[in-house]
Each structure stands twice: as C-alpha cells, then as structure tokens.
Amino acid sequence: MRAMLALLYGLMLAALPAQPAAAAGADPYQEDRKALLKVFREIEAGINDQNIDRMVAQMTPDATVTWLNGVTSRGHAEIKAYYHRMMKADNRYLDKYLTTAKVGAPARFYGNGEVAVADGSTEDEFFPVARGPFRLSSRWTSTSAKIDGEWKVVALHLSSNVFTNSLIEEAKAAAIYAGIGGALGGILVGWLLGRARKRVMPN
Known part of the structure; x- marks a missing residue:
C-alpha cells in the first residue's frame, strides 16, 4: 500500500506545471x-x-x-x-x-x-x-x-578616436583640395609667364 501511495505521489509531482527558474538564475x-x-x-x-x-x-x-x-x-x-x-x-x-x-x-x-x-x-x-x-x-x-x-x-x-574621426577626415579633404588648387595654380602661373615671355621676346 505504501509503495502504491509513493507511486501516486510521484505521478502527481510529475504532472504539476514546471516552476520558474530558481532565483539563482x-x-x-x-x-x-x-x-x-x-x-x-x-x-x-x-x-x-x-x-x-x-x-x-x-x-x-x-x-x-x-x-x-x-x-x-x-x-x-x-x-x-x-x-x-x-x-x-x-x-x-x-x-x-x-x-x-x-x-x-x-x-x-x-x-x-x-x-x-x-x-x-x-x-x-x-x-x-x-x-x-x-x-x-x-x-x-x-x-x-x-x-x-x-x-x-x-x-x-x-x-x-583621435586618429579617425570626422575632423581628421575633413582636414585630409582640405589638404587634398589645397594641394590640387596649388598644383592648378602653379600650372596657370607657368602658362601665363610663358605667354608673357613670348610677347616680350623679339622675333
């Protein structure tokens, strides 16, 4: 009889809904x-x-x-x-x-x-x-x-990040534009000087 009661008790526990995880989690x-x-x-x-x-x-x-x-x-x-x-x-x-x-x-x-x-x-x-x-x-x-x-x-x-940020990129772009502008300016000045020399040189 005791064995039967123990079995029934075990089945009842198994049928109970699962409890939430322990508070430890x-x-x-x-x-x-x-x-x-x-x-x-x-x-x-x-x-x-x-x-x-x-x-x-x-x-x-x-x-x-x-x-x-x-x-x-x-x-x-x-x-x-x-x-x-x-x-x-x-x-x-x-x-x-x-x-x-x-x-x-x-x-x-x-x-x-x-x-x-x-x-x-x-x-x-x-x-x-x-x-x-x-x-x-x-x-x-x-x-x-x-x-x-x-x-x-x-x-x-x-x-x-002091090496890569929007201000650094902006400064790089400004340097590139300044370099391109300087190169174009140098070419233009050279061309103008060349034309001026041709005008003053005797034929």
Whole structure:
C-alpha cells in the first residue's frame, strides 16, 4: 500500500506545471540597473537641454569628469565652470552640444553591490561658434556609487578616436583640395609667364 501511495505521489509531482527558474538564475541587480539607466538618461537629457544643473544633480559633490578635450573637472563647481566656459561665456567655443548615448554592456557591480562600472558609446553633434556643425562618435566610462540608497555618478570619462574621426577626415579633404588648387595654380602661373615671355621676346 505504501509503495502504491509513493507511486501516486510521484505521478502527481510529475504532472504539476514546471516552476520558474530558481532565483539563482535571476539578476540580483535588476532594480539597480533600472536606477542607473535613469541616472544616465537624466545626464543625457541635461546635455541636450543645455542644463548643467540637471547633469550635476546626478553626480556626487566630488565627482570627476574628464571631457572630450582632455580637461578634467573635479567637483560640481569645476564641472559647472567648464560648461560655462565652453557653452555660455562671451568667448565660448560652442553654441550647442547634442548627444545620443548607448550602454555598451551590463554594468558590473563591486563592493557588495554598492559600486557600479558601466561603459558605452555616444553619437555627438557639436555646433561651434567659429564654424559649421560637425558630428563625432565617442566612448564613455562611468563609475557610480550607491549612497543613502541612491545611485550617483562618481567619475565620468569621455573619449574619442583621435586618429579617425570626422575632423581628421575633413582636414585630409582640405589638404587634398589645397594641394590640387596649388598644383592648378602653379600650372596657370607657368602658362601665363610663358605667354608673357613670348610677347616680350623679339622675333
């Protein structure tokens, strides 16, 4: 009888619907990833709105930012000063700067999940004061910390390929055009000098 009951119990268990995968397979940082993505989207929106206060609100007071031109700003005051110098001052370099950011891979968590490192790419469009707009493909890396239950950016590093980019290609094209123009100019000058000599030479 016991053997029969054990068999029936086994059949009942086999007939039950499969249970979801164990929690071990779930992402323990799923909510943290959502919070980090919100932080990054706020920074992106702040850049596109030309709103530096919106950007630094997502950073710790002592955050470090290394910009595309290699300048490093430490703390909110320096970050704001750099932005003002580049975007707002009378002798500013840019009228506007737009970006579209993407996350390259899932963030990595350290220190009991209190520190996160992420990286990705941006497609940037710059509107300089002294010339027409241009586009640049860039990379970013960030380190964020969970402080009092909120994620804040501690360090942000921006970089671009200094060997292959739209400005380099533009400079190459300008050099080619200048070379062609110089060659044509030289030919024209030579032809004009030749004609002038023929006119002054006695028959």
